[in-house]
Amino acid sequence: MLAFDDTGHTGGALRRLNRFAGMIALCVAWIVIIAAPPAVAQRGGTISAVLVEGNSRVEPETIRSYIELRAGQAYDAEAANRALKALLGTGLFSDVTIRLEGSQLIVRVVENPIINRVAFEGNKKLDDDQLRQEVQTKPRTVFTRAKVQSDVQRLVEVYRRAGKFNARIEPKIIKLDQNRVDLVFEINEGATTGIRRITFVGNEHFSDGTLRGKIRTSESAWYKFFTSDDRYDPDRLNFDKELLRKFYLSEGYADFRVLSAVAELAPDQDGFFVTFTISEGDRYKFGKIDVSTRFEGLNVEAMKSLVTTREGDWYDADMVERTINAIAEAVGTLGYAFVEVRPNIRRNKDKLTIDVDYNIQEGPRVYVERINISGNTRTLDKVIRREFRLAEGDAFNTAKLRRSQERLQNLGFFEKVDISNQPGSAPDKTVIEVNVVEQSTGEISFGAGYSTTAGILGDIAVRERNLLGRGQDLRLGLSLGTKSTQIDLSFTEPYFLDRNVSAGFDIFRITRDNQKSSSYDESTLGFALRGGWPISEHTRQTVKYTLRRDEIKNVGSNASPLIRAQAGRTWTSEVGQILAWDTRNNRLNPTKGWLLRYELDVGGLGGTEHYVTNKVDGAYHYEVFEEVVISFLGQAGAVVPVKDSLRINNRLFLGGDNFRGFQIGGVGPHSGGDALGGKYFYVGTAELSFPIGLPRELGILGKTFVDAGSLWGAEEKGAGVMDSKLVRVSAGIGLQWVSPFGPIRVDYAVPLRRENFDKKENFRFSFGTRF
Helix, strand or coil: CCCCCCCCHHHHHHHHHHHHHHHHHHHHHHHHHHHCCCCCCCEEEECCEEEEECCCCCCHHHHHCCCCCCCCCEEEHHHHHHHHHHHHHCCCEEEEEEEEECCEEEEEEEECCEEEEEEEECCCCCCHHHHHHHCCCCCCCECCHHHHHHHHHHHHHHHHHCCCCCCEEEEEEEEECCCEEEEEEEEECCCCCEEEEEEEECCCCCCHHHHHCCCCCCCCCCCCCCCCCCECCHHHHHHHHHHHHHHHHHCCCCCCEEEEEEEEECCCCCEEEEEEEEECCCCCEEEEEEEEECCCCCCHHHHHCCCCCCCCCECCHHHHHHHHHHHHHHHHHCCCCCEEEEEEEEEECCCCEEEEEEEEEECCCCEEEEEEEECCCCCCHHHHHCCCCCCCCCECCHHHHHHHHHHHHHHCCEEEEEEEEEECCCCCEEEEEEEEEECCCEEEEEEEEEECCCEEEEEEEEEEEEECCCCEEEEEEEEEECCEEEEEEEEEECCHHHCCCEEEEEEEEEEEECHHHHCCEEEEEEEEEEEEEECCCCEEEEEEEEEEEEEEECCCCCCCHHHHCCCEEEEEEEEEEEEEEECCCCCCCCCCEEEEEEEEEEEEEEECCCEEEEEEEEEEEEEEECCEEEEEEEEEEEEEECCCCCCHHHCECECECCECEECCCCECCEECCEECCECEEEEEEEEEEEECCCCHHHCEEEEEEEEEEEEECCCCCCCCEECCCCCEEEEEEEEEEEECCEEEEEEEEEEEECCCCCCEECEEEEEEEEC
């Protein structure tokens, strides 16, 4: 308790205490004022003007369009904040500030520079064009750091898919005048990261080696420098999982599953270890097989004949799919537009059987509303549309859609063809989306090689298979060999006058050295006109006219008198036709399908030569097992003179490529060791093609074959002419390699039955390259 006295001591202490408290209060007030953020009123004074500063390329009105605040409005901090975010979100500016000075709203911007050039340095594995397609940053666009960082990540991913997991990419900016920059991606590709080992866990019925042969990814090896399958690719790994599933389903393992597919980078980062963990499950057989339908008048028994699955056989999902396609196509040809074949599958786990009922029913009635085509920057739309088996307004048919895709791929114009259907404007309409990736169709090729027929040879050819994007084919070629020389110019218009009729011409000059077989040289100069049209999906008719000049010269001094009598020059005016039925799945390397062909040539519409030639040939290919194909081929023909005798250049010859084990012209009539040719011939071949245990990616196949045939009917008669109808037979083995350097074929054949005057030849070798 304080006491007040007259001395004033207590009162003085109180005054000092009050002064001290006042000073503390004043300090606290100053601290509060200094520490507090500058007060921005949520709603301030009225804005008199909105001023834009720092812009040189973007118009002020464009900038003001992103700002809600206008002259005459009250300042709002939230609205200013929204404008700041909107301007930065355009990507046009690297910095934006908005402030209120007095009554003026000042918007100051720093514009992003314009990209003058995008360049790549240090890239060897992938060229500039490939990288340029992957980046979003383009010349004459606005530079943003976010977009460049996104491009860097994309390029890193592209390099990883190319097996370069150690690739490092650093973007560099070179500043130019007028707020422009050059963007340079400096690339250190690093070493290629391959697949060291592929292993499988859980496989009991198939070895690791067998399963490695079923997937696309392969282990790295020294000889795999022409493939990228030995590099880690996540998408390819997913595809491999599907390939494994299809393989096991084709072998009857209906419960098969891929539990995981893991790729681990080696500690030294020099390769990946890929491990597939699988569960095989039990193996099933086909149980009861049946075909049912609700279509009235449809012959079910006829459809059953198309079923390839048999009760008691091991279950095969591929055979089920082939049966579905065969039934759907057969029913479609009978006029049923909306067909759907559903396999009702019932699995009996206790008996390990699978019952299959192929139910033929009416699918949803869907029509093609529109066909959209994209990706064709060079090829005209009409070139793509004319290959379609469907048109806008047609009933949708999956078989015809699949055939359309095959026809587009067979053109050779596109690297990739993707066709899908999307819902249309109504439930009964669909839109077909066609996306193509074009590839180069222009070729300039240089060739070098050797063949038993032509000897050492070299050739050069210039060709454009899609001239001006119209699908036209133009080729100029020159081939020089020790035994044969040829120069030719050809042009083909596949749709003449926009009709489904092909038209073309050929101009050619050919010289051949026949000294070994017949002791003379031959030269031919001429041209041909041709046209063709389809009769049905697999049947085609071709007509042609040929005018040529043939000359037999350089007849050897030791040649047969019959050959010397052939020396001289002749003119041939010939019309012909070819009728062909072709269902082969691939024209170059077929594994299934038929080819039947009839050819007729008539010489005598002018010229000096008069004859009629008939030829028929056929082929059948069947895949017995995977990659094991048996082929049966046959050919027969006859040439008959109409007026004068038949000269040697119009006769038939047998041997060489068309009858292995014998020289060119080695089979048939001879005189004094010279081949005379004949009027009648036939030859048949049975050939088996099979893998020989080497990695699939090498593309080497083994061949074993038997040839049988004969040539007879010499034009000349006399004691010195040797002629026989005896059936000649040869057998042999061979290797075929479609190498990166060109096709290589080696055959070794032994004549098992021949005449004494026939000329044999055991080895036939051909090699060629184009680069």
